[in-house]
Every structure is written in C-alpha cells, then in structure tokens.
Amino acid sequence: NINRSRKRMDVSALDMLQFHWWDYANPGYLDALKHITDLKEEGKIKTVALTNFDTDRLQIILENGIPIVSNQVQHSIVDMRPQRRMAELCQLTGVKLITYGTVMGGLLSEKFLDTNVSIPFAGPPLNTPSLQKYKRMVDAWGGWSLFQALLQTLKKVSLKHGVSISTVAVRYILNQTSVAGSMVGVRLGLSEHIKDTNAIFSLELDEEDMNSITEASNKGRNLMDIIGDCGDEYRA
Template sequence: GFVGPAVESATPGARAATLASSRGGTDSSLAICRVLNGMWQTSGGWGRIDRADAVDAMLAYADAGLSTFDMADHYGPAEDLYGMFINKVRRERPPEMLEEVRGLTKWVPPPVKMTRSFVEENINRSRKRMDVAALDMLQFHWWDYANPGYLDALKHITDLKEEGKIKTVALTNFDTERLQIILENGIPIVSNQVQHSIVDMRPQKKMAELCELTGVKLITYGTVMGGLLSEKFLDTNINIPFAGPPLNTPSLQKYKRVSSL
C-alpha cells in the first residue's frame, strides 16, 4: 500500500505508481511518481523564496523524470509556483512532458460548516492558483474529529470530482477509524498521506491493514526525517544542544521532536 516518500530531493528514474478507486459509482485513477517533490519548504520557515529560481528548480526535477509535485493551499506560494511552472512546461517542453506532470495539493479548512459554496470556492481558488482546469489530486485534512463536518466536505468534494474539477480525491493525516468511516460512506479515496519512517512506523499497524483490504494507497512523508536520517547527522546526539549540525529548518525541528517521543 505504500507509494513512496514526499521528499525535497531524490534521484532520477522514479517508477510510476497508480492510485485508483472505484467507489462512488465511477472509476478514478492517477499515475504518479513513486518519489514526490514535496513543497512544504516554500511555506516560509526556510527563508525567502525566489520564485524564478524555484520554478527553474521544479523544471529541472521534471526534466530528470521526477514530475510529481506535492503541495498545499497553506504552503505559502506553492500553488502559485506550480501555476508558473506548469505554464513554463506548456511553453518550453514537448506535450509528452505535460502529460506526465502531476500537481497534488491539499485543502486544510477550519472545522466550520461545510456548505457546497464554501467547498467549491476553496477548490476553485486552488485551481486558479495552479492554473489548471482540474486538480490532479485533492488531499483533504480535518482538524477536529468531534465535528463530523468532514463527511459533508468530502461529499461536496466528490460532487466536484464528478463535475470534472478534481481528478482524484485523497486524504492527508487521517487516522484509521475515520478512513474506514469515509470509505463506508462511499467516498472514492485513492490515498492517505501520512508520516512514516524507521523511527515512526505507526502506519504499519492498523492503517496498512485497512489499506491492503480496500486498495487505498499510502503516500508517506518524513521518510528521511527532514534529513536527520542522513550522513550529515551520523554519530550526532541531536539531544545535546550544539553537538552537531544546526537544526535550522522546521522539518529538522519537527523530526527531532518525533525522535524524542
């Protein structure tokens, strides 16, 4: 059920994986790279983003065969950067590359009443920023499980998919219990993006079992813990201040906390 990590850099030649669902009365599928280019680093905590340089870097990844980009509505200018990038692909690359490029985004709304108009307004905003007629994938997250409004939101999202504004519907950071409820409501979920590494193997318990039974894929992030699982930090006790390289990005700081749990 695992697709692969969403990472900041990787080697060329990532094979394609297909995410698919036949729930809700219609089939939907999307071929993506097994290694995704994560765009959390555009959200502000890594410093100023030069948009032209960022787009050029995205183009270099796509040229190397790493043509799937993972972003969110709240990752700073990530969706806008994708819109700039995809237009550059349209102008400067052959049509075959355009067919291979994928833009996966996320919607993380406040837990307010999920009306059709509210959901559609937010989806349209992402479509406009990314400059696409249909989102390749919308990954949905919900902060408050005590509020069942996530089902209303997902039903509206599914309707928008049927209308051609979204190609595939997915989740991010949902737990196993809620994933099962969502599937039982006929929502055509193709994947759930969750944290997974040799330090944090929680998805291999109940979540992986449910995904095996239902065909939902897991897209994993934090696989190299923002770089903590690299030669740079080899033999370093990260719990001792100033004992090694600085933990100077939000991801390094986050995964230090994970490693301390």
C-alpha cells in the same frame, strides 16, 4: 475555491484534491467530502485524497462511499505507525499511502551519524522546525543512542549499495505495504537532494537489508502506544 484553482492552473480539472480535517468531534468532514465528491462527478476534480486521517476515520469515510485514492501520512523507519493498522485497511480497499517525514527532516542522513546533539555546539544544529519536530519523534521512539544504532545499520546497508543513508531510508518505506510514494522536502539553493532521490528508483534492498533495518527499527518503542494513530500528533 475549486473554480479559482482551475482557472489559475489553466486546467479543466484538478488532478487531485487533498482534504484535511482538524477536529474529529465535528463530523462535518463527511459532508465536506461528499461535496468534494460531487465536484469530482462534475468533472472538476479527478481524484480525492486525504491528509493525516487516522484508520478509524478513513474506514468511516470509505463506508460512506467517498472514493479516496490516498492518505498522506508521516512514515519513517522510526515512525512505523501506518503499518500497525492503516496499511491493512488500505490493502483491503486499494487506498494508497503517500508518506512524508521519511528522512525525518534530514536526521536520517550521514550528517547526524556519530553525533551528540545533546551537547551544545558539539553536533549539527537542529536549526529547522522539521529537525526539531523529528528529534522529538526520536526521543519518543527511544532516544539518541538508539537512533545512532539505527543510523549505523543504515550506513552499513548504504555502503553495501553505494548510496546514501537517506536513499536507503526512503527505499525501505517505499517497500512497505500500501505505500505508493514518498515526499522528500527541498530548500531551493540549499538542499535539493537530486542525486539521492534519483538513486531511490534503482536501489533494490534484499531480504538481509530489509530484515536488518526492521530489527533496528523494532528496538524502539511502538509510537502507536505513545502518540496514537496517524495524524494524532496534530490533534493532541
């Protein structure tokens, strides 16, 4: 309820409302978004955004006059699906991408460099749902050995700039077409990533850095061919 949210937050208008729809077979998402647009025109919402919509549905939504400002999608050096189709549409229409999963739950870090998680107790435990989810992405992309080669490339770049692997991983995605921001998860009291996150804003990857990371990323499979477009992993 929009009015309840406005009251709880003590604001006249919500800065953004992000909308997700599970079943594309039900076209009711257009009716819902038109209602949300009406609320925007009434001044109760400032901007309308999406979460995990694919390129085809994003285009349909835009063609129906819904003023979408962003789409929140999974995007990392391993999962480059947003750049395959969606980024071009976003560039043409001004829609921005807000990314999550950019450090893959922590897999893209020094903690998992030179490890073998397939051997019980030999490496860091995959003890969160995020780590388990993104390990499956690694498996689909090319497997742990290829992922180690990617981490080695990122480590080389990180040492060059005096930052962490995670910082390089986020900066690389922020440099991609139509990406406006990236969300980095925290676990309060356990992992807050303040230093690494602050370093992202001052890090400048040069052409050599970008090319070496792209080359390492491209050695894996195209996840568009395996999983489908953005958000399809939740609709299989």
